[in-house]
Amino acid sequence: MARVIGGIATSHVPSIGKAIARRLENDPLWKRFFDAYKPVHEWLDGVQPDLAVVVYNDHGLNFFLDKMPTFAVGAAAEYKNADEGWGLPVVAPYPGHPQFSWHLIESLVADEFDITSCQEMLVDHAFTVPMSLLWPERGCRAVPTVPIAINTVQFPLPSPTRCYKLGRAIGRAIESYKEDIRVVVVATGGLSHQLDGDRAGYINKKFDLLCLQKIVNDPEALARYSVHDLVRDAGAQGVELLMWFVMRGAMTGQVTEKHHSYHVPISNTAAAVMVLENKTPWSEKWLDQSLMTRV
Amino acid sequence: MILKKSNTEDIPGTIIFNGTRAIKGYALNKMCFSFNSAENRDAYRRNEEAYCDKFELTGEQRQALKHRNVRELLEAGGNIYYLAKWAGIFGMNVQQIGAQQRGMTEEEFKEMLVRAGGD
Numbered sequence: 001m002a003r004v005i006g007g008i009a010t011s012h013v014p015s016i017g018k019a020i021a022r023r024l025e026n027d028p029l030w031k032r033f034f035d036a037y038k039p040v041h042e043w044l045d046g047v048q049p050d051l052a053v054v055v056y057n058d059h060g061l062n063f064f065l066d067k068m069p070t071f072a073v074g075a076a077a078e079y080k081n082a083d084e085g086w087g088l089p090v091v092a093p094y095p096g097h098p099q100f101s102w103h104l105i106e107s108l109v110a111d112e113f114d115i116t117s118c119q120e121m122l123v124d125h126a127f128t129v130p131m132s133l134l135w136p137e138r139g140c141r142a143v144p145t146v147p148i149a150i151n152t153v154q155f156p157l158p159s160p161t162r163c164y165k166l167g168r169a170i171g172r173a174i175e176s177y178k179e180d181i182r183v184v185v186v187a188t189g190g191l192s193h194q195l196d197g198d199r200a201g202y203i204n205k206k207f208d209l210l211c212l213q214k215i216v217n218d219p220e221a222l223a224r225y226s227v228h229d230l231v232r233d234a235g236a237q238g239v240e241l242l243m244w245f246v247m248r249g250a251m252t253g254q255v256t257e258k259h260h261s262y263h264v265p266i267s268n269t270a271a272a273v274m275v276l277e278n279k280t281p282w283s284e285k286w287l288d289q290s291l292m293t294r295v
Numbered sequence: 296m297i298l299k300k301s302n303t304e305d306i307p308g309t310i311i312f313n314g315t316r317a318i319k320g321y322a323l324n325k326m327c328f329s330f331n332s333a334e335n336r337d338a339y340r341r342n343e344e345a346y347c348d349k350f351e352l353t354g355e356q357r358q359a360l361k362h363r364n365v366r367e368l369l370e371a372g373g374n375i376y377y378l379a380k381w382a383g384i385f386g387m388n389v390q391q392i393g394a395q396q397r398g399m400t401e402e403e404f405k406e407m408l409v410r411a412g413g414d
Contacts, residue, residue, distance in 0.1 A: 060376045064328045065317055085330045086383025153376055155313045196365070196375035199308030200393035201404055203411035232306045236375075264412025268389050 002177035004278060005047045005184055006258070007247040008040065009215070010133055011271035012056065012126040012188040014088055020132050021089045036261035036273055037133050043258050043275050044134065050181040051097055052134075052145045053104075053170060054127055055246045056188040057152040059084070061124035068154045069116035071166060073108065074147040075101040079123045091128050097144040100177060104146060107173035113166055123147055130188040133273075143184075150242055152189075157227045163242045164223040167249020174250070187247035189240025191262070192233075193269035202235040203270045208262065211241060212272060216257045219248045237269075247276075254279035312374050320372020326350040327377035336384050366396050 016033075019025070025034040061084050063069065078093040105117050127147055135142040148170070151157060158166070167185075174183045191211065194202040211234075214222040223245055230239045248255075258275040265271075310316070317324075326347065329335045339346040347357050359367035363385065368378055375392075382392055394404035 060328055060374075060380065061331060065321060065324055065374075083331055083333060085336065085380030153312065153374065154317055155311050194309065195379075195389055195392065196369055196396065197308045197310045198396065199306075200396045201407055201411075202308075203408065205411060228306065228311075231309060231311070236309050265408040268393055268408060270412070 002051075002174050002179060002181045002183055003281075004171055004174050004250055004252075005049055005182045006043070006278065007185045007187070007251050007255075007276045008134065008274065009187040009190070009244045009247050010040075010130045010273040011190060011266065011269060012129045013267045013269045013271060014084075014086070014125045014129065015267040016133065016271075017088050017125050017129040020129075020136070025136075033263050033266060033271065036263065037136075039259040040134060040273060040275055041136070044184070047184070047277075048182065049143055049184040051100060051183045052131075052143050052186050053148060053174070053183060053250075054130065054145050054186045054188065055148045055150060055167075055170075055243045056123075056126040056130070057240055057243065058149045059124050059126060060153065062118075062122040063149065063151075063153070065154060068151055069149070070151045070158050071108075071113060072116040072118050072121070072149040073101065073105050074121045074123075074145075074149075075105060075117045075119050076121055079121055079127070079145065079147055081124070081128050082122050084124055088125055091132070094123065094127075094131065095144045097146055100144075100179075100181075101146050103177050104170070104173045107176060108166075108169050111169040111172065113169050121147060121149070126188050130186060134186065148246070150246065152237075152239055152242060155227075157239065158242065159227055160223040160225050160230065160242060160245045163245040164219065164249040167246040167251075169249075170246065171250035171252075185247045185250040187243035189243045190234070190238055191241065191270045191272045192235045192238040194235030195237055195268060197236065199235070201268055202238075203264060203268075204233055204235065204238070205264060205270065207233045208270050208272065211244070212260055212262060212274065215244055215248050215274070216255060216276065219245070244274075251276055252278045252280050310369055310375075316372050316374070318372075320356075320374060322350045322352050323356045323368070323372055324374050324377040326352065327373070327381045330380040330384060339384060364395070365392050 191208040192204040255276040260274040263271045356371045
């Protein structure tokens with residue numbers, strides 16, 4: 001059976017992608033930021049995942065307002081990147097895992113998450129930048145991926161609780177997959193930032209530090225925040241914390257924090273990275289909550 | 296379902312891109328979405344008016360585009376993710392976009408961001 005071996009959450013700011021394209025990892029302005037990913041690389045080298053489920057938000061590359069799914073799951077053999085309009089170099093496609101994708105889709109819909117399945121799906125910087133950060137030495141193609149896009153463009157957005165429950169359903173789907181593969185769940189986005197309005201440039205370090213603590217030890221309390229609460233306290237784009245809720249939901253109740261780092265600012269954003277490992281293995285009790293086991 | 300007040304209250308200085316804004320800004324955002332293509336960005340550069348005609352933009356939207364003013368574009372229904380693609384045509388980065396909305400210089404805006412890390 002497949003196993004969730006851990007979760008990673010990381011910021012996905014475009015300027016990180018530009019810094020990578022210009023090979024600025026050791027530049028004095030960037031070194032501290034990139035060095036914070038070395039423990040993540042060591043952890044990944046140790047756990048050796050076979051598949052990454054990457055939860056991110058599209059910024060208007062694949063999805064437009066004409067059709068805006070709340071939750072979209074990739075079901076492609078490969079995922080292409082493309083021109084986003086403001087200068088980030090296009091990177092080579094990423095291998096997918098259609099067999100796992102369809103298992104995930106079947107399982108999520110049986111679990112009452114009426115997702116949109118995508119056999120073609122362009123992935124934007126919110127997918128590519130974290131992949132480059134997590135697997136820099138292997139040209140970002142180290143493991144097959146299944147991208148899951150969460151709408152953060154068009155309100156109403158799914159609530160933190162809904163995203164946390166989606167994560168639970170993703171965890172159950174992974175743990176009920178027949179093949180013996182090791183899966184890491186990656187969330188991208190955050191922490192606090194705001195691009196638009198009179199409050200542009202808003203960063204809330206106090207709230208970010210609270211989130212970094214609560215997402216580990218008390219995610220359900222944090223998930224009681226409304227989307228409006230997140231926008232107010234983390235900024236309009238800080239609402240990307242929704243992806244962190246999905247990742248945390250895919251883990252079992254108790255987790256061990258293997259690493260975290262917080263860095264202000266990267267571009268307009270408070271950047272963070274976190275690695276979590278399950279303290280307790282998934283149990284039948286958790287799997288029983290899947291409607292799939294009852295049908 | 297009755298929405299709780301916390302889901303509808305205004306957050307000062309912050310735009311909630313809801314259905315009303317999505318309707319108002321649809322044509323503008325659709326045009327900006329087209330700027331994912333280099334060919335379309337070139338067409339806009341060559342003849343801004345003609346390109347706006349294709350998307351049937353309103354007078355308010357055309358004025359805001361002419362003024363290169365992000366705050367006016369947001370007011371005209373623009374969504375920041377799509378507007379960023381338009382701003383990219385002029386080489387504007389997110390610090391410049393933020394500074395313009397705040398009425399600050401780019402340097403002042405960047406200093407504000409750095410200060411936020413020290414609190």
